[in-house]
Amino acid sequence: MQIDPAQKDLVQASPTQGGSSRYRFGYAEDSLYGRVMSLVERHLTGGGLVVDIGCGWGAVAERCREIGLDYLGCDVDPEGLVDLSNRGFETASIDVSDARSFVESLHTQVKGRKVAAFFLLDVLEHLVTGEQLLMALATLAAAGPETTTYHGARLVMSVPNVAHYELAAKLLMGRFDVTPSGLLDDTHVVFYTGWRLEEVTRRAGWMEVARDDFVMYESDQRFPPEAAMLAPFTPLRRFLAGIRQTADGFAFVNQFVRMYTPANPPALAAPATEGVGISGDVDGLPSRPIFDKRTFANQVFATVLVRTTGSRMGTLHDTLLSLAAQSYGDFEVLVLCHNTPAQVFDAISNLVNQFSPTFSNRVKVVPVSGGGRSRPLNVGISLAKGRYTIILDDDDLAFPGWMAEFRRLADIWPGMVLRLGVAEQHMEDQPGPGGKLFYHATSRPRCPYPKKFDLLSHLHENRTPPCALAYPSSFFQYLGFRFGEDLPVLEDWDILIQAAELCGVADSPEVCTLYRHWNGGDQSTAIHPPAEWMETRQEILSRLESRPILLPPGYIREVHKLDDLERICHRLHSERTRLLAEVARARQQDVGAEDSDAGSARADRAATLASAVAGLDARRERPAGTVDISGTTPQGLGYASWADVAAALAAELVQVKSSKGWRLTEPVRAVGKAAHKLAALFAPRR
Amino acid sequence: MLEYYKVLQLPSMRVQVILYSQPEDVVESCIESISVSLGNARSKRLIAGSSIILGDCSGSPCLANATVERMKEDATAAGIDHLEYTHFGRNLGFGGGHNRLVEGAHEDLLLILNPDTYSSPLLVEEMVSACQDASVGIVDAKQLPLEHPKSYDPVTMDTSWALGACMMIRTSVMTGIGGFDDKSFFLYCEDVDLSWRARLHGWRVVHQPHAKIFHDKHLTGDGMFVPAETEPENSAESSLVLAYKYSRDDIVDKMVDAFLHSPAHFHRKAVNRFNQRRLSGDLPARIDQDHSVGQFVGFDFAEHNFSYAD
Numbered sequence: 001m002q003i004d005p006a007q008k009d010l011v012q013a014s015p016t017q018g019g020s021s022r023y024r025f026g027y028a029e030d031s032l033y034g035r036v037m038s039l040v041e042r043h044l045t046g047g048g049l050v051v052d053i054g055c056g057w058g059a060v061a062e063r064c065r066e067i068g069l070d071y072l073g074c075d076v077d078p079e080g081l082v083d084l085s086n087r088g089f090e091t092a093s094i095d096v097s098d099a100r101s102f103v104e105s106l107h108t109q110v111k112g113r114k115v116a117a118f119f120l121l122d123v124l125e126h127l128v129t130g131e132q133l134l135m136a137l138a139t140l141a142a143a144g145p146e147t148t149t150y151h152g153a154r155l156v157m158s159v160p161n162v163a164h165y166e167l168a169a170k171l172l173m174g175r176f177d178v179t180p181s182g183l184l185d186d187t188h189v190v191f192y193t194g195w196r197l198e199e200v201t202r203r204a205g206w207m208e209v210a211r212d213d214f215v216m217y218e219s220d221q222r223f224p225p226e227a228a229m230l231a232p233f234t235p236l237r238r239f240l241a242g243i244r245q246t247a248d249g250f251a252f253v254n255q256f257v258r259m260y261t262p263a264n265p266p267a268l269a270a271p272a273t274e275g276v277g278i279s280g281d282v283d284g285l286p287s288r289p290i291f292d293k294r295t296f297a298n299q300v301f302a303t304v305l306v307r308t309t310g311s312r313m314g315t316l317h318d319t320l321l322s323l324a325a326q327s328y329g330d331f332e333v334l335v336l337c338h339n340t341p342a343q344v345f346d347a348i349s350n351l352v353n354q355f356s357p358t359f360s361n362r363v364k365v366v367p368v369s370g371g372g373r374s375r376p377l378n379v380g381i382s383l384a385k386g387r388y389t390i391i392l393d394d395d396d397l398a399f400p401g402w403m404a405e406f407r408r409l410a411d412i413w414p415g416m417v418l419r420l421g422v423a424e425q426h427m428e429d430q431p432g433p434g435g436k437l438f439y440h441a442t443s444r445p446r447c448p449y450p451k452k453f454d455l456l457s458h459l460h461e462n463r464t465p466p467c468a469l470a471y472p473s474s475f476f477q478y479l480g481f482r483f484g485e486d487l488p489v490l491e492d493w494d495i496l497i498q499a500a501e502l503c504g505v506a507d508s509p510e511v512c513t514l515y516r517h518w519n520g521g522d523q524s525t526a527i528h529p530p531a532e533w534m535e536t537r538q539e540i541l542s543r544l545e546s547r548p549i550l551l552p553p554g555y556i557r558e559v560h561k562l563d564d565l566e567r568i569c570h571r572l573h574s575e576r577t578r579l580l581a582e583v584a585r586a587r588q589q590d591v592g593a594e595d596s597d598a599g600s601a602r603a604d605r606a607a608t609l610a611s612a613v614a615g616l617d618a619r620r621e622r623p624a625g626t627v628d629i630s631g632t633t634p635q636g637l638g639y640a641s642w643a644d645v646a647a648a649l650a651a652e653l654v655q656v657k658s659s660k661g662w663r664l665t666e667p668v669r670a671v672g673k674a675a676h677k678l679a680a681l682f683a684p685r686r
Numbered sequence: 687m688l689e690y691y692k693v694l695q696l697p698s699m700r701v702q703v704i705l706y707s708q709p710e711d712v713v714e715s716c717i718e719s720i721s722v723s724l725g726n727a728r729s730k731r732l733i734a735g736s737s738i739i740l741g742d743c744s745g746s747p748c749l750a751n752a753t754v755e756r757m758k759e760d761a762t763a764a765g766i767d768h769l770e771y772t773h774f775g776r777n778l779g780f781g782g783g784h785n786r787l788v789e790g791a792h793e794d795l796l797l798i799l800n801p802d803t804y805s806s807p808l809l810v811e812e813m814v815s816a817c818q819d820a821s822v823g824i825v826d827a828k829q830l831p832l833e834h835p836k837s838y839d840p841v842t843m844d845t846s847w848a849l850g851a852c853m854m855i856r857t858s859v860m861t862g863i864g865g866f867d868d869k870s871f872f873l874y875c876e877d878v879d880l881s882w883r884a885r886l887h888g889w890r891v892v893h894q895p896h897a898k899i900f901h902d903k904h905l906t907g908d909g910m911f912v913p914a915e916t917e918p919e920n921s922a923e924s925s926l927v928l929a930y931k932y933s934r935d936d937i938v939d940k941m942v943d944a945f946l947h948s949p950a951h952f953h954r955k956a957v958n959r960f961n962q963r964r965l966s967g968d969l970p971a972r973i974d975q976d977h978s979v980g981q982f983v984g985f986d987f988a989e990h991n992f993s994y995a996d
Contacts (some may be wrong), residue, residue: 052691320898321830323898324804325902354722354726355722356718356719397831400900423909436896438896441833441835442991444992444995445832445905445909447908511904511906
């Protein structure tokens with residue numbers, strides 16, 4: 001027999017018995033029941049009657065009495081009731097599986113006493129009609145104060161979590177191991193996740209007021225304990241458990257321990273949340289919630305999050321105009337006004353309302369208070385209804401086909417992060433007549449960002465502005481990811497590398513958006529000093545280092561390239577030293593020589609070469625960045641790209657080889673070989 | 687109220703759009719957005735009545751009758767007094783089309799608008815605001831997402847010429863200077879010419895950076911501007927004609943030389959056509975002999991803040 005570790009000590013303290021006695025658990029402070037009673041003591045004061053529904057052997061009865069609560073144990077199992085009676089507690093044999101008859105019987109037993117709480121401890125999962133029971137109890141508790149018996153009664157529940165990580169891991173192994181007790185007790189008929197419990201209780205008319213979930217990192221499902229998905233220190237468990245925990249935070253919750261207060265009587269309960277329908281009708285009460293897949297099919301394609309502080313009304317206007325002009329309109333817009341004064345918020349709302357209703361009806365202006373740059377994005381994510389979530393800040397612009405191209409990519413590569421071509425343009429503010437600020441471009445748009453996404457190079461630094469990306473909303477809403485509110489900057493980089501790792505990235509070369517770069521810096525560079533950017537970058541990298549990383553197919557070759565490049569850089573480094581010495585010697589020898597111009601030219605070439613080599617050597621400190629060299633601009637060397645650097649090295653080699661200055665040939669030859677190899681590395685990838 | 691309003695009270699406005707084989711949804715989007723902008727300006731009591739006039743240069747009509755009827759209904763709902771659609775039956779060109787439409791115009795202000803644009807809801811009021819200065823004859827708007835690089839005075843907002851994709855011009859100025867020179871310019875540079883002739887008549891041409899229009903433009907993967915299909919050839923020929931008309935033989939010579947050495951076939955073709963017109967006496971009379979308004983900076987017609995050709 002498998003023993004529920006949650007109760008292991010207690011079971012051992014109370015020898016197991018056949019039949020219902022398998023649920024004969026005692027009370028201890030560090031057990032589930034201790035957790036339940038701790039919650040009760042903190043939040044239930046004033047005495048009254050506790051109705052312990054499905055009480056079994058009444059593990060909490062004594063503790064209730066100790067804290068001044070009267071106790072009534074209800075169950076159909078006579079063995080537990082007899083035991084309770086023998087311990088001096090009031091009992092009632094009531095079948096809880098029929099909500100109506102239970103309520104009628106309850107009235108008889110309660111006899112007008114004030115009910116402080118209903119307990120349902122590890123009971124709900126045994127009842128097909130659990131939701132009906134919850135509704136019936138909520139109806140009683142929500143009754144007006146004239147019916148003082150049940151008015152305001154709390155509901156205290158513990159419910160096993162069927163989405164515990166170790167159960168999820170077992171499913172991945174193709175196992176669903178039912179046990180005599182525990183998470184997969186063979187008498188469980190309905191299974192609850194955190195989400196489902198919240199949905200069921202909300203629909204039944206209860207509002208959660210407190211929780212103290214019972215966490216077990218090692219559940220009763222950890223068998224065989226050496227399985228890579230279950231053993232505590234394996235990369236596989238760390239990776240999968242990390243995903244699971246991020247999704248809803250309940251990866252290791254064994255039992256949800258919650259307290260509720262009546263919210264709405266069932267008849268007045270709010271409609272089911274999106275995606276949830278009513279599966280049937282039993283005695284006029286709706287049955288358990290089910291998902292309707294059609295709801296997803298009807299979702300709007302995308303939600304655009306426009307983050308603004310209201311300090312750039314002009315560019316916000318531009319951004320909204322570019323959204324209104326989209327050729328594909330199946331999207332909504334959330335304008336997230338972060339810490340904006342009331343009059344600015346009103347001005348933004350007024351601006352939106354002046355657009356055509358075909359656009360303004362799809363825009364919501366949302367006030368957001370507090371927090372850093374990530375706060376408005378997370379607020380937007382919580383409100384977003386689109387299948388994809390896109391960030392377009394209040395100085396970004398979208399070309400008319402921006403959304404259409406996202407849609408085209410999504411149809412081909414569903415579920416991946418979608419990435420479009422993006423141009424960058426330098427802008428300049430200028431005060432105009434009457435002090436009214438305006439601005440204009442100071443450069444033509446350029447495309448400095450890599451056309452193809454590369455995870456390794458993005459692990460080094462962000463090379464994609466947010467406006468070029470569409471995230472599957474499920475990444476946020478189902479996997480639970482959020483922009484790091486503890487990160488003062490670089491929150492977009494942090495989320496991109498996590499999303500890219502899990503979802504992959506689908507690229508389009510079409511330039512569909514314009515990222516405006518403000519001469520003199522934008523708000524983020526003005527507010528946040530360079531040190532803060534560096535520290536945040538290190539923090540993000542530290543987080544990456546702390547967990548396993550999932551790499552897409554094809555990266556073995558990239559890792560080998562890194563290794564090759566590292567060796568090349570080492571070699572270049574040593575050649576640099578030799579080369580500089582040769583340059584110095586050449587200059588000495590050229591002084592006063594007839595061919596001094598040629599000698600000087602040779603020296604200049606060598607100096608250039610030495611500079612390039614020094615740059616490559618410095619580049620050695622940026623291992624991830626070296627992979628996507630074709631997309632970077634090593635300004636310090638005066639070249640447009642690293643491929644150009646390699647080409648220049650090769651060209652220098654040709655020139656020097658053809659010259660009479662053989663003094664320089666020998667060291668350069670070695671560098672040239674390296675350069676050719678480097679050039680081959682930088683050849684465009686498939 | 688400023689002087690302009692003392693004279694005109696609230697100005698009435700006519701929007702003119704020349705179509706050439708645009709998809710219906712593009713035209714509808716353009717008209718919807720400018721209708722909203724007109725409606726906003728009217729509700730703020732910045733303009734009086736307004737009308738929208740569409741002229742179609744396509745071989746066959748761009749718009750079905752039902753579409754036109756629907757657009758009329760929508761325009762009426764938006765507070766537009768009148769919407770009219772005319773299929774010319776032949777391609778009159780940009781300037782010729784507008785000249786045809788402007789015949790009999792009784793409104794105070796004309797808004798020349800491209801059909802591949804989406805107007806800001808504040809476009810009309812910002813442009814009307816710039817027209818409050820009685821010395822201003824023509825106003826142009828800021829184009830998005832790709833700004834036009836021509837510069838303007840940051841204090842006076844004066845600019846060399848106004849973009850024809852979205853320009854507001856007093857009707858009296860338009861008719862007073864004879865409209866677009868459609869005999870000399872079929873496509874491109876007619877807006878430069880109109881602006882310079884207005885300036886020769888003493889009117890100012892200004893840029894209004896707060897008036898915004900979204901103009902459907904594209905970039906290559908390298909961030910290079912993608913011109914419209916008709917632009918390179920027509921603009922090359924029109925540039926030559928413009929330099930000739932504004933008495934800049936030096937610029938004409940430079941252009942001809944550059945075009946003849948260009949690898950692009952259309953450049954040489956443009957030179958051939960220009961020479962043929964010169965031989966047949968089909969070039970415009972020469973004006974601005976003292977170069978008071980014609981501004982040639984390289985092959986541009988204004989100082990530019992940046993170049994798309996870098």
